Amino acid sequence: xxxxxxxxxxxxxxxxxxxxxxxxxxxxxxxxxxxxxxxxxxxxxxxxxxxxxxxxxxxxxxxxxxxxxxxxxxxxxxxxxxxxxxxxxxxxxxxxxxxxxxxxxxxxxxxxxxxxxxxxxxxxxxxxxxxxxxxxxxxxxxxxxxxxxxxxxxxxxxxxxxxxxxxxxxxxxxxxxxxxxxxxxxxxxxxxxxxxxxxxxxxxxxxxxxxxxxxxxxxxx
Amino acid sequence: xxxxxxxxxxxxxxxxxxxxxxxxxxxxxxxxxxxxxxxxxxxxxxxxxxxxxxxxxxxxxxxxxxxxxxxxxxxxxxxxxxxxxxxxxxxxxxxxxxxxxxxxxxxxxxxxxxxxxxxxxxxxxxxxxxxxxxxxxxxxxxxxxxxxxxxxxxxxxxxxxxxxxxxxxxxxxxxxxxxxxxxxxxxxxxxxxxxxxxxxxxxxxxxxxxxxxxxxxxxxxxxxxxxxxxxxxxxxxxxxxxxxxxxxxxxxxxxxxxxxxxxxxxxxxxxxxxxxxxxxxxxxxxxxxxxxxxxxxxxxxxxxxxxxxxxxxxxxxxxxxxxxxxxxxxxxxxxxxxxxxxxxxxxxxxxxxxxxxxxxxxxxxxxxxxxxxxxxxxxxxxxxxxxxxxxxxxxxxxxxxxxxxxxxxxxxxxxxxxxxxxxxxxxxxxxxxxxxxxxxxxxxxxxxx
Numbered sequence: 120x121x122x123x124x125x126x127x128x129x130x131x132x133x134x135x136x137x138x139x140x141x142x143x144x145x146x147x148x149x150x151x152x153x154x155x156x157x158x159x160x161x162x163x164x165x166x167x168x169x170x171x172x173x174x175x176x177x178x179x180x181x182x183x184x185x186x187x188x189x190x191x192x193x194x195x196x197x198x199x200x201x202x203x204x205x206x207x208x209x210x211x212x213x214x215x216x217x218x219x220x221x222x223x224x225x226x227x228x229x230x231x232x233x234x235x236x237x238x239x240x241x242x243x244x245x246x247x248x249x250x251x252x253x254x255x256x257x258x259x260x261x262x263x264x265x266x267x268x269x270x271x272x273x274x275x276x277x278x279x280x281x282x283x284x285x286x287x288x289x290x291x292x293x294x295x296x297x298x299x300x301x302x303x304x305x306x307x308x309x310x311x312x313x314x315x316x317x318x319x320x321x322x323x324x325x326x327x328x329x330x331x332x333x334x335x336x337x338x339x340x
Numbered sequence: 341x342x343x344x345x346x347x348x349x350x351x352x353x354x355x356x357x358x359x360x361x362x363x364x365x366x367x368x369x370x371x372x373x374x375x376x377x378x379x380x381x382x383x384x385x386x387x388x389x390x391x392x393x394x395x396x397x398x399x400x401x402x403x404x405x406x407x408x409x410x411x412x413x414x415x416x417x418x419x420x421x422x423x424x425x426x427x428x429x430x431x432x433x434x435x436x437x438x439x440x441x442x443x444x445x446x447x448x449x450x451x452x453x454x455x456x457x458x459x460x461x462x463x464x465x466x467x468x469x470x471x472x473x474x475x476x477x478x479x480x481x482x483x484x485x486x487x488x489x490x491x492x493x494x495x496x497x498x499x500x501x502x503x504x505x506x507x508x509x510x511x512x513x514x515x516x517x518x519x520x521x522x523x524x525x526x527x528x529x530x531x532x533x534x535x536x537x538x539x540x541x542x543x544x545x546x547x548x549x550x551x552x553x554x555x556x557x558x559x560x561x562x563x564x565x566x567x568x569x570x571x572x573x574x575x576x577x578x579x580x581x582x583x584x585x586x587x588x589x590x591x592x593x594x595x596x597x598x599x600x601x602x603x604x605x606x607x608x609x610x611x612x613x614x615x616x617x618x619x620x621x622x623x624x625x626x627x628x629x630x631x632x633x634x635x636x637x638x639x640x641x642x643x644x645x646x647x648x649x650x651x652x653x654x655x656x657x658x659x660x661x662x663x664x665x666x667x668x669x670x671x672x673x674x675x676x677x678x679x680x681x682x683x684x685x686x687x688x689x690x691x692x693x694x695x696x697x698x699x700x701x702x703x704x705x706x707x708x709x710x711x712x713x714x715x716x717x718x719x720x721x722x723x724x725x726x727x728x729x730x731x732x733x734x735x736x737x738x739x740x741x742x743x744x745x746x747x748x749x750x751x752x753x754x755x756x757x758x759x760x761x762x763x764x765x766x767x768x769x770x771x772x773x774x775x776x777x778x779x780x781x782x783x784x785x786x787x788x789x
Binding site: 143144145146147149150154155158159160161278280297299312313314315316317322325 | 445597
């Protein structure tokens with residue numbers, strides 16, 4: 120057990136230093152994993168979605184069993200600091216997990232589209248191939264909804280605000296929305312909510328490793 | 341959640357003042373908002389359309405209840421400068437401060453006396469807020485924190501800095517977090533000498549609280565300190581003549597690691613430091629505050645080594661006994677600081693281009709008493725209200741209650757409209773917040789990647 124703790128802590132330190140450098144936007148040192156706690160915000164909502172093979176999937180199955188980072192996106196979003204940024208951060212974490220056995224086994228990334236008319240399963244499949252650079256690494260699922268009606272309760276469950284823009288040809292994309300990425304523990308409880316300004320990959324990694332350490336302490340007891 | 345009722349973009353991502361081509365935050369496109377808003381809050385695009393005034397009820401005046409008053413401030417509107425809606429809540433709760441959720445769909449309005457929090461929907465119709473939920477078990481839920489002072493938008497949640505505690509109703513207090521849907525998350529008690537939790541300067545720690553504000557790119561959360569329930573519910577004259585009561589005011593500010601919510605350093609800032617205003621410039625690592633009892637401007641800043649320090653940088657009003665500075669408002673370009681002084685009803689304006697050496701450049705008599713000031717992002721419009729606390733407001737003819745709007749041209753304040761909240765039978769006008777149908781991204785500063 121001590122060896123596992125050591126591996127988690129040491130890989131977190133290495134990740135901060137080598138893969139995600141401090142810069143003017145995130146001008147601070149990230150906390151040491153396990154040096155703080157992440158309170159439960161609420162339970163992650165369930166619902167029925169479609170995966171990239173056009174198969175029905177219960178969201179519950181994507182929010183339990185692994186430590187999950189769940190991001191609401193739409194692929195037509197052209198605002199560089201919104202969906203493309205969030206997906207970029209998830210991509211960085213995915214790449215990193217390819218080099219970290221513990222993360223590859225215990226972390227899951229989920230990108231949910233709130234634009235079901237455009238983001239069909241087939242379109243999301245192609246999109247996922249483009250953004251997922253590492254062929255190995257942790258599980259990264261892309262899901263969409265069968266209809267807006269089936270999506271509504273999921274958006275409500277996560278307080279994910281989405282509205283149509285008056286001009287559907289807006290260069291930023293046809294929808295406007297809250298940027299939200301959720302950290303969900305293995306038991307399906309939301310433990311953090313990131314938005315612009317807090318979606319620092321170093322903080323996200325520290326949080327994921329904090330949850331892994333929390334699990335280690337519980338299993339030790 | 342898919343609604344087609346907005347006239348403009350409502351995009352919640354992030355905003356980089358440095359890329360705007362103008363001074364910090366004055367981006368092209370004329371986006372506007374209060375300069376004191378949370379950086380995580382969706383901003384207003386264009387000019388504010390409504391000023392919401394969280395108003396204390398007065399017994400025998402109108403319905404006597406606390407209320408959220410909406411005032412139309414759209415230029416050219418037939419109801420410009422008029423009250424367009426007023427929503428009363430149950431009873432008088434010592435209405436004090438309020439704050440939006442980060443998506444700007446809800447406005448949380450807090451009552452200091454009985455610790456109730458009223459949540460309004462300001463999204464469905466921003467001109468007519470609707471009360472949707474009331475938190476009335478705050479002390480029980482939070483483990484004894486009382487006196488919720490307002491609400492500060494964080495991603496998906498609100499941070500509520502408190503003023504007191506249920507045990508002795510003194511100044512020991514906490515920061516409390518709720519999710520946007522009104523569920524309690526966690527309580528963080530302010531550090532004390534006996535429970536400093538590793539913070540430097542533990543010998544100063546008094547556990548008092550007041551304001552709480554974040555500088556995202558430094559992962560810095562700063563808190564200030566005021567006084568507890570026993571004092572803020574006491575008659576002002578009685579309190580000031582009671583030497584024991586006057587001992588119970590905050591003397592500290594605390595720098596926290598925002599992400600971990602761990603206190604890192606306690607600063608000795610005597611005289612009740614109140615409102616905190618972080619600078620917006622992307623190289624400006626400092627915040628101002630004013631001490632109510634000390635009548636001084638203080639600067640909390642990162643020194644050459646990146647360590648946070650606090651120092652007093654200017655007196656406010658060279659008046660014997662002080663002028664009781666209360667709310668402050670920093671312009672979006674970080675050059676001008678407006679300081680309201682309850683004691684003499686004046687707004688004093690400082691040039692803070694050199695934050696270490698503020699210089700007063702102007703003053704204006706706003707009323708017999710003045711408390712809050714809210715400034716538009718373009719710095720052209722300022723709004724003032726009058727009430728401090730129900731039992732601390734002045735008496736008789738000096739007890740003016742108003743919302744007064746002014747234009748600022750860089751040299752002087754010129755009145756634009758004046759609403760007499762007593763004549764309108766509304767009550768004591770306290771905290772103001774801007775509303776609009778036109779919203780955009782928030783102001784966290786992340787460059788395009």
